[in-house]
Amino acid sequence: AQSVTQPDIHITVSEGASLELRCNYSYGATPYLFWYVQSPGQGLQLLLKYFSGDTLVQGIKGFEAEFKRSQSSFNLRKPSVHWSDAAEYFCAVGARRDDKIIFGKGTRLHILP
Amino acid sequence: SAVISQKPSRDICQRGTSLTIQCQVDSQVTMMFWYRQQPGQSLTLIATANQGSEATYESGFVIDKFPISRPNLTFSTLTVSNMSPEDSSIYLCSVDGTGPTDTQYFGPGTRLTVL
Numbered sequence: 001a002q003s004v005t006q007p008d009i010h011i012t013v014s015e016g017a018s019l020e021l022r023c024n025y026s027y028g029a030t031p032y033l034f035w036y037v038q039s040p041g042q043g044l045q046l047l048l049k050y051f052s053g054d055t056l057v058q059g060i061k062g063f064e065a066e067f068k069r070s071q072s073s074f075n076l077r078k079p080s081v082h083w084s085d086a087a088e089y090f091c092a093v094g095a096r097r098d099d100k101i102i103f104g105k106g107t108r109l110h111i112l113p
Numbered sequence: 114s115a116v117i118s119q120k121p122s123r124d125i126c127q128r129g130t131s132l133t134i135q136c137q138v139d140s141q142v143t144m145m146f147w148y149r150q151q152p153g154q155s156l157t158l159i160a161t162a163n164q165g166s167e168a169t170y171e172s173g174f175v176i177d178k179f180p181i182s183r184p185n186l187t188f189s190t191l192t193v194s195n196m197s198p199e200d201s202s203i204y205l206c207s208v209d210g211t212g213p214t215d216t217q218y219f220g221p222g223t224r225l226t227v228l
Contacts, residue, residue, distance in 0.1 A: 102158075
């Protein structure tokens with residue numbers, strides 16, 4: 001069965017520091033992988049996705065993620081965070097582009113001024 | 114991309130009543146999905162709705178509690194029936210993208226509080 005693990009419930013970083021949010025998945029074949037962000041009171045916004053090809057994918061807002069098949073990981077990174085990046089981040093996996101998406105439990109990012 | 118709207122955006126309801134949530138998309142889509150996000154939790158899929166067929170429910174969700182309609186390719190409704198405080202959640206609809214490398218798009222959600 002598909003599953004997604006985000007080991008960090010909360011992460012706190014200083015503004016301007018680098019960020020890495022961890023995500024591990026369990027799936028039998030090559031999955032479709034996603035990172036979504038949900039700001040307080042806001043809807044869900046897609047940051048980036050991996051379907052195939054280059055394992056390093058670029059997203060919006062300066063985020064990137066790297067698919068590592070050997071580690072079953074899809075970690076999200078940003079070289080320098082901004083106060084506006086404070087939000088809940090969800091890693092997700094799907095079997096196909098148009099299939100249901102299984103979400104991780106989320107990581108809440110806090111930014112110190 | 115797809116633009117999705119949901120109505121209502123939020124509601125406060127009494128125990129035992131029902132609420133119907135509408136999801137409208139600005140283009141024709143094959144598949145629509147309904148998710149629930151309980152307070153402080155992640156998103157859980159309730160059901161998948163294809164036009165012209167009955168919705169497919171995930172384990173733990175039943176049609177009597179969450180009836181879904183899908184009358185056409187741009188619209189769907191989710192009803193939360195006989196509500197209890199445990200149904201207090203954000204309910205989101207999503208639709209599949211139209212391109213081969215497209216992904217799902219999510220609506221803004223409906224925040225439901227049951228007293």
